[in-house]
Amino acid sequence: MAEEMTLDARIRGDIENGIRQGTLKPGDRIPFEHELAVQYGCARATVSKALTALSRAGLIERRRRAGSFVAYPHVQSAVLDVPDIGSVIAARGDSYHYALLAREEFSGHGEQPLGVKGPVIRLEGVHHAASHPFGYEERLINLSAVPEARELSFADEAPGSWLLGHVPWSDARHRIAAVTADARIARLLGIASGTACLQLERWTWKMGTPITWVLQVFPGDRYDLVAEFTPQSTG
Template structure:
């Protein structure tokens, strides 16, 4: 069982909600709703003790559980802060695309090719777990490393989960970075596969049709609400995934 599973189970008992559970739930809800964004300093323990009329031990227990769930970071003498979401999964870390290009020592450039606010279709249900007719924002972008296209990004954002995305043009800011800065996420699922570039992909990337490509698809949730689905397509000869493993202890 994961730390997040443990966190979610704290409030499922049939007994009345305790002060500990109330503090846990109040802080969790403020983080997941975006009211307290990444980097926000949570009230100090003595402030929460006064606010809830409870012992410092109860507050400390709730904050410790939030830290184990990955929602906050506790810093000695500085207090507790909402944690910046980490772009990673159980099998590998997914870096910010600009950071990937910067690491190659090449100039980065971003280009928005499509921005379409529409109602979700039945096909979108497979990608993002949203009901047909729900408002979504469809985006297609290109990321460059020097002159060549480094990656194509096709993304679907649930406007029920992130309504403010409807007001963002994404003309200058890549949607991945924008979402990470504004929407705390609690779960992500990655799918990795190889495919040959179809005519549209080949034209967008400037490669020959049928060229081997690496495709990474990621779904992201905030609490139990789907936030976004992204498909990242890289030319297979210019990108690699690296994961480091250690043998089990025992």
């Protein structure tokens, strides 16, 4: 029994080291249980125990009939915060870049999510972490409130990062929903159509004037929302 436990720990350690050192990257498939059993000369139950421990640690994702894959690290952000996705990804040690897909300017008529009349910029892009698609984003910017945005292409800097660094906001509202990826979003994020995703919708204002509206979609295994609370006084 002790030998089985030692071998289980060895299998787990070998795979974990591969993930930590980068030889196994997010999305890579782990060998099937029967392949690992042959490689290590052990029972499949021993391999299953090691993979289960890695899954519980959040290092791999086990998919029914498809096998086990290296998990994408989760990004955490406070529910009531307006995070800079690039900074959060960089802080966990991954490279980051934003790929602009579309940029257009139009005259708002109050019917779009930003709810303003006047010039509006619409931007569409994908956030990447360590060369992998991390999240899809569609954004509207009110040019009446942020006229300097008209001169920016946002090809080299994510619009959210630029706004946080240049335009203070006084109020924000979040809407959070569980959705499934449609065919286009799935293609952009490199996931299967119908994959469970987290959708964040956010509005920000400066003293009552709308600044921006953004809709972001993240695969459900890549983003965590975190909130901390303290008990309210009952005295």
